[in-house]
Amino acid sequence: MKVTAPHMGKLDLIFKDIFARTGIDYVMPPRTSAKTMQLGLRYSPEFACLPLKVTIGNFIEAIEAGADTLLMAGGVGPCRFGYYAEIQKCVLQGAGYEFNMLVLEPPAAGWKLFIDTLRVLAPGKSIYQIWQIIKISFRKARVMDGLEKYALKYRAYEVHRGDTTKAHKKALEIMEPAITDREITAASEKAFAVMEAVEKDMDKSVVKVGIVGEFYILLEPFVNFDIEEYLGHMGVSLERSVYLTDWISPSPKNQIMGITDEEIAQAAKPYLNHFVGGEGLPSVGHAIIYAKEGFDGVIQLFPFTCMPDTIAKSILPQISRDFDIPVISFVIDEQTGKAGILTRLEAFIDLLASRKKHRELVGV
Amino acid sequence: MYFRGTWGCNLALSATIGIPQALLYYKYYPLWEGFLKGLGAEVVSSNVTTKRIVNAGTSVAENELCLPVKIFFGHLIELKDKVDALFVPRVISVEQGTYTCPKFLGLPDLARAVDAKLPKILDPTFNTRLGRRHFYEALFDFGKTFTNSKYKIWRAWMTGVAAQKAYQKKLLAGVSPLEALGGDAGAILSTGDLKIGIAGHPYNVHDPYINLNLIKKLKKWGAQVVTEEMILPRVLEHEANKLPKRLFWSYEREVVGAAFHWLQTRTVDGIIYILSFACGQDSLIQVLLETEAKKHEGIPFMSLVIDEHSGEAGLITRVEAFIDMLRWRSLS
Numbered sequence: 001m002k003v004t005a006p007h008m009g010k011l012d013l014i015f016k017d018i019f020a021r022t023g024i025d026y027v028m029p030p031r032t033s034a035k036t037m038q039l040g041l042r043y044s045p046e047f048a049c050l051p052l053k054v055t056i057g058n059f060i061e062a063i064e065a066g067a068d069t070l071l072m073a074g075g076v077g078p079c080r081f082g083y084y085a086e087i088q089k090c091v092l093q094g095a096g097y098e099f100n101m102l103v104l105e106p107p108a109a110g111w112k113l114f115i116d117t118l119r120v121l122a123p124g125k126s127i128y129q130i131w132q133i134i135k136i137s138f139r140k141a142r143v144m145d146g147l148e149k150y151a152l153k154y155r156a157y158e159v160h161r162g163d164t165t166k167a168h169k170k171a172l173e174i175m176e177p178a179i180t181d182r183e184i185t186a187a188s189e190k191a192f193a194v195m196e197a198v199e200k201d202m203d204k205s206v207v208k209v210g211i212v213g214e215f216y217i218l219l220e221p222f223v224n225f226d227i228e229e230y231l232g233h234m235g236v237s238l239e240r241s242v243y244l245t246d247w248i249s250p251s252p253k254n255q256i257m258g259i260t261d262e263e264i265a266q267a268a269k270p271y272l273n274h275f276v277g278g279e280g281l282p283s284v285g286h287a288i289i290y291a292k293e294g295f296d297g298v299i300q301l302f303p304f305t306c307m308p309d310t311i312a313k314s315i316l317p318q319i320s321r322d323f324d325i326p327v328i329s330f331v332i333d334e335q336t337g338k339a340g341i342l343t344r345l346e347a348f349i350d351l352l353a354s355r356k357k358h359r360e361l362v363g364v
Numbered sequence: 365m366y367f368r369g370t371w372g373c374n375l376a377l378s379a380t381i382g383i384p385q386a387l388l389y390y391k392y393y394p395l396w397e398g399f400l401k402g403l404g405a406e407v408v409s410s411n412v413t414t415k416r417i418v419n420a421g422t423s424v425a426e427n428e429l430c431l432p433v434k435i436f437f438g439h440l441i442e443l444k445d446k447v448d449a450l451f452v453p454r455v456i457s458v459e460q461g462t463y464t465c466p467k468f469l470g471l472p473d474l475a476r477a478v479d480a481k482l483p484k485i486l487d488p489t490f491n492t493r494l495g496r497r498h499f500y501e502a503l504f505d506f507g508k509t510f511t512n513s514k515y516k517i518w519r520a521w522m523t524g525v526a527a528q529k530a531y532q533k534k535l536l537a538g539v540s541p542l543e544a545l546g547g548d549a550g551a552i553l554s555t556g557d558l559k560i561g562i563a564g565h566p567y568n569v570h571d572p573y574i575n576l577n578l579i580k581k582l583k584k585w586g587a588q589v590v591t592e593e594m595i596l597p598r599v600l601e602h603e604a605n606k607l608p609k610r611l612f613w614s615y616e617r618e619v620v621g622a623a624f625h626w627l628q629t630r631t632v633d634g635i636i637y638i639l640s641f642a643c644g645q646d647s648l649i650q651v652l653l654e655t656e657a658k659k660h661e662g663i664p665f666m667s668l669v670i671d672e673h674s675g676e677a678g679l680i681t682r683v684e685a686f687i688d689m690l691r692w693r694s695l696s
Binding site: 045046047048049074076077078079080082083085086087089090091094103271272273274275276277278280304305306307308310311313314315317318331 | 425426427428429454456461462463464465466467469470472473474476477479489607608609611612613641642643644645647648650651652655669
């Protein structure tokens, strides 16, 4: 058995860590590229959302690299992500590929199913051992998410362009070999020290922007044209509504963000009064939270035809009006051009900067 | 500014409530009408979709929304000056363990976000996921807007349920929803040499504007038309359960169940699947249906993707070719 999983930002680091601990053979597909997209598009249903198309591409590349077992997450709705694994199976079998599909259904779909899948992924380990592995791997992943959050926030303040990105890369390299609890603690301190050592000019006037939207588009730099780094270099300090560990973990606490699901749902009232699957409710809730916290603007990113975030997009103009905060939505699919997105982003950031300057002048 | 499920004030007993003739109208109108009338309200529904309604809807809706939701907005705008309140329930789940479309989960909020000075929006929650008690509590909560008598609310609901049962019986017998709701039942059952199954969401299949009058055209060309409403729910359920993973959307389970049933029993000569562009569920179900149809040789399957730009000529050409092909097959 040679396991593989699709890419989604730094998800591969978590998988590599877990697979190394459980001792199973794995192969990761090459990083998502234009070729991945092309392969995925060839077989995917026309108006499924971009994440499905790209992950199908990932799987094809992984199979070509020798993988025979595809690991995919499941779900219980109402977002169609929960049914992706079945569709991927249908599509890839139809295209003539041979493989096993291993679907990690959330415990909500039945504990037995969940545990059985874990047992396949960790042969010969007891439930307790598996739990320990997940716990420690998650601890490491949370540190990495913390590093990312730090980079998003402070990239705008760096004195030498590109320092933060370099430091972030180095910090992740420091984290990678950490295995035991103690090693993770030591590596974490060292990694954060590297990030903090980056020379910053904290008096710089920066624009604060919150990013909301669908998790895959937010987390995978290939599909969002790495706009986080781009914005950081433009002098925009960012906060994001989705982090990998918050998203994977079933707990409603959202440790990295520090806001519970309940608080997000409360914030979204009365604009959106019920969850609508995916990131629909969080997108609305976070936009309001950002507005209340005095952010200068909100950027929403989501794939074309994404149902939950289309709902959020319909509601965001109201929030923009009522809270007096500029909001821009980007709908991304395989036709989206980088230049188009970046031009609009630049104009948006210019608007935010001049608004901010104006407000400082008139003293609002 | 916003009106939540329960308000301090009671609606006047003679309030006029509008139900848009779109989306779940085709499924639950008799239930909702009976319930609201039982509570003492006047009920008005909008008329069949027209070009004006579509234009009104598409001009206020987000681009990325599907055509049926855009049309729903158009109907809300059509009704806004005629009624005191609009009835836009939040239908979360209609059977254990499933959801409806995410857009239905957020429909009242979407309606409130429409920039068109709409009247009050009544948004009772229908959610069977949390059990019977929860469902009825939400119902009584909503009913309190009209009356304090729990008995009256209960009676109103039962009136609606009875009307709904009668309606579904008619549909099962082959009456189309619009005909059943319009009153002149039994006039349609066409006799043609071909039998075509129309799969798809009822709001696509039964709205003549959305599907460019497809059903009428098929009948004119001498084809008999069957839809999912003409199959027993038990059968739909059984067929939908054949999927390797349980589908978690109720209405899509019915679409899949109907198509699988026709393929399995070979009771139709061909299947036309109507789907709206940008519909999340349809995009995935299309894969499931096409995969299954390939396994059943001899029953041609065609998908028709529809949006606000669909042209009648393009549709006619394709459907005519499909029908010709079916006839040609039965000859050879």
